[in-house]
Amino acid sequence: MLSVDQAESLILKTAQPLADQEISTLLNAQQRILATDISSTLDFPYWDNSAMDGYAVRYVDVQACGPDTPAILDVVTEIPAGTCPSLSLAPGQAARIFTGAMVPQGADTVVMQENTLRQGDQVHILQCPQPQAFVRKRGAYYQAGAPVLKQGMTLTPPDIAILATVQCTEIPVYRRPVVAILSTGNELVAPDQPLEAGQIVDSNRYALAALVQATGAEVQLIDPVGDTVEDLKAAIASTILQADIVISSGGVSVGDYDYVDQVLAELNADIYIRSVAVKPGKPLTFATFPATGGNQPVLYFGLPGNPVSALVSFWRFVQPALRKVSGQSGSWRPHFVKARTLHPLPAGGRREIYLWGQLSLNDGQYEFTLAGGSHSSGNLMNLSQTNGLVMIPVDHPAMEAGESVSVMQVGEAST
């Protein structure tokens, strides 16, 4: 049995980024992973432009003015946004200008309309502006050629605004990994089917699909498979041809109907992990199948069937691998924060324990509220709104309320 750290290292060493790239449009770029650095041949702002509705002036013409001694300038042109000024300002002249419009040659300062008085073809400047006030200079925010977005970034709405601004409309992104989700078990019934005695509704399929989708990968739902070697073998054999990653749940323990490891071996998978010293989630299978068609090997995660075990195993081991395979830069590992536990916690044993609950941020300090009810791996009813899992190290003594604990963040902390 491997320790959690050993299992994590082995998985992350084996998982490699998909090399394949594709082109995304701006409207589909949300959450995609950028495959190259992006720079632009354009400065930003593209040209000197006004930050206010008002008058473009020469600073020297207005530097001595005030409410009782206004500078009086001839308004010689009007420049709405989107037009190119047709003349240069000469001494004593001003241009009527609007927010976003190009500042004309000769002008270096914009006076906001509120500090002026318009009289016919002339404008009275009533307040002396700062030199270069309200002029957004060409290249002030970005100079052509500099990197603006980095390879490996997960694109967010502000990044998409930047891509549009630099006119990058064909965005090189990594192909999204295809992740197949396979539930195993004779007892499984679909959520909309009548439940017979002894059956259980297949919740793992939906929870895992949601978790995979949240990483930006593409979900491929496989029909649930019964506990026979033949059915499982057929299902896994066909699934590995269509997916980059396969996640199954159930059938990885030691029961007579737990066939996943046997089938993987019969299909010539390389099995790296069969169990991990973690609770919940001890029976975790991690294997690979050789690459087909020159791509990366297919990764196989056989998660335990217990609904909480399946989720915790995903958060702890699958999600980091998925981040790496997707081409994300930065740390793929789960994010742990130090928090104050609001409840006493049990002692650790021979396995690293994860207990679920709520992480909140109060006055700059994280606090962890342990979910009430049973922390059995078969109880998913108290998992609702889980955003943190407190980690109790191997052989750690019991903890009192108020002690500092390590919490794996699996959602946004509430405030």
Ligand SMILES: Nc1nc2c(c(=O)[nH]1)N[C@H]1C(S)=C(S)[C@@H](COP(=O)(O)OP(=O)(O)OC[C@H]3O[C@@H](n4cnc5c(N)ncnc54)[C@H](O)[C@@H]3O)O[C@H]1N2
């Ligand atoms: N003798 C031993 N028995 C068990 C051990 C052990 O070490 N020795 N380990 C236990 C632990 S820990 C876990 S975790 C489970 C893992 O079991 P499997 O991965 O083999 O999963 P199954 O036996 O198929 O199912 C376990 C449990 O989960 C329910 N289940 C399965 N699939 C789904 C699904 N898609 N949605 C919702 N619930 C599901 C299933 O009905 C069972 O109740 O093994 C222990 N046993």
Ligand code: MOO
């Ligand atoms: O490892 Mo099992 O997941 O403890 O219930």
Ligand SMILES: [Mg+2]
């Ligand atoms: Mg079993």
